[in-house]
Amino acid sequence: MITFSSLSLREELTRAVEELGFETPTPIQQKVIPHLLSQPTDIIGLAQTGTGKTAAFGLPLLHHTDVAQRHVQALVLSPTRELCMQIQEEFKKYGKHMRGLKTTAVYGGVPISGQIREVKAGPQIIVATPGRLIDLLERKALSLDQVQYLVLDEADEMLNMGFREDIEFILKNTPEREFTWLFSATMNNDVRNIAKRFMNNWKEHSVAAANVTNENIDHQYYVTNHHNRFETLRRLLDFTPGIYGIIFTRTKQDCQDTSEKLMRMGYHVSPLHGDMDQKMRSKVMERFKSKALQAIVATDVAARGIDVNDITHVINYELPDDPEVYTHRSGRTGRAGKSGICMSIVSPKEISNIRQIERIVKARFHRSDIPDGAEVVRKRLFHYLEQIETAKPKGDFAAVYQQSIHERFDEMDKDELIRRLIWLQLKETIDAYQDAEDLNAGYENKGSKGAASGRSSVRLFINLGMKDGITSAEKLLNFITESTDIEPGLVDRITVRDLSSFFNVSSSAAEFIVATLSAKKFKGRKVRLEEAEQRSDRGDRPERSGGGSRGGYGGGRSYGGGGRGEGGGRGGDRGSYGSRDGRGGAKGSGRRY
Incomplete structure (x- = not known):
């Protein structure tokens, strides 16, 4: 069995590793370290997050560093500030007995002047994010002319973040580079293209099958209608006392909005995303590591710098756009031999995405019911x-x-x-x-054909009609469902007119639909919604009888509050008061829409 003490590391490194309590290398370390110590070449290391990749390249890098030389000999590129800082801290631990060793981390979000002083002090190893490194190169504060070793860590993520041109620029500006070590969780075409262009006769080291998740992780998914996604998140948090986890969102805005709503409700959470300055992000991580926070709400990019072993839960508030990213998320829990749970909140439309992720990560997902009150x-x-x-x-x-x-x-x-x-x-x-509703998808359809039909529905006005290209109920329904991701069954009783339209939705979904659609534009026109009861008799007068050819609201099929009517009169609580041939009828005294 390979142990760290049996590796041919320089004595200072072996002593530091023993003091850290490391005994047996992880699989990726067992494959990479002996190779890079005995015969360094270009390599590609494929392993998931949390498998010990930093030590896999860090220990050989330090082993080959000449501490007597005061110029940059090795460069490590990473996608995020957090990961940059994490690698730098690991290097300090490994090299604490190497007298004369100097490593420096450079990244954005902090004043560049201090970093310029540090790189001019003669570090042998620099850990950098691509953007800040190029900034230093353009200011001529740093030279890479004598760099021999270049490490691309989390290469797939750097390429996903749009750093392709930056990476190529940096690679071209290391003329004396002898070895390129590329580490990635996935070997997609973008990563392979970089390897083909800038690496020579590389040797590939892969740990386990690509995208296989930790067997200690229980993968669960909860199906709810889209407008109930936030309430489902709250329900899962309340059902999991003692949770210590990460909640993933797709965008920085979703991250900020979701965390703010949770904080207002008394949950001990905080956001973590790229728009936060470095000081604030560091403060959040300190609070999270000390367990002053029960969870952080994070984007995928920001979470790359999180190195915490005892996370109990990962919650996918939204599934990632790229199914392969799921592996990175779920890999945050179930570390160091511990078990973990990865929960995903999905709409009925997204169940097919779950099946796709199952095939990619080669793990079985379990559908679970959202707990009741x-x-x-x-x-x-x-x-x-x-x-x-x-x-x-x-x-x-x-x-x-x-x-x-x-x-x-x-x-x-x-x-x-x-x-x-x-x-x-x-x-x-x-x-x-006490009176919590059932959040599991499908509950609103029980006992009725349309989820919005029946007593618990709200009729909404929208300022789009036939003159906007909404020429049928189907087109309006498609716009509503595609813009909000709600189920079509939640919308019915659609009336399309020249300048506006009306439709009924479940009362539980109404607020969500109004807020979501009101932030949209349709063909450049700002969408406006409100409850139909709030409409006055101005504008295109949806409530006056018009005797249209097909009745109701002056044209287009209309429905009363309780029964169906196709006359030209106002719809009332007990149905339309008009005749079925569209010639109008007596004024209804019931509820106005």
């Missing part, structure tokens, strides 16, 4: 009881306060005291989930 309360009750059972109060606590406690509650029955304590702990949860 009673289950959440019960779970939190048992969690609280367990906390009481395992609590170990300090010895002096009883000595100081026990007499006062006894005097205060001496006449109170033990069961009553316990009941009150638990009520104080759980009353907010009980109040929140």
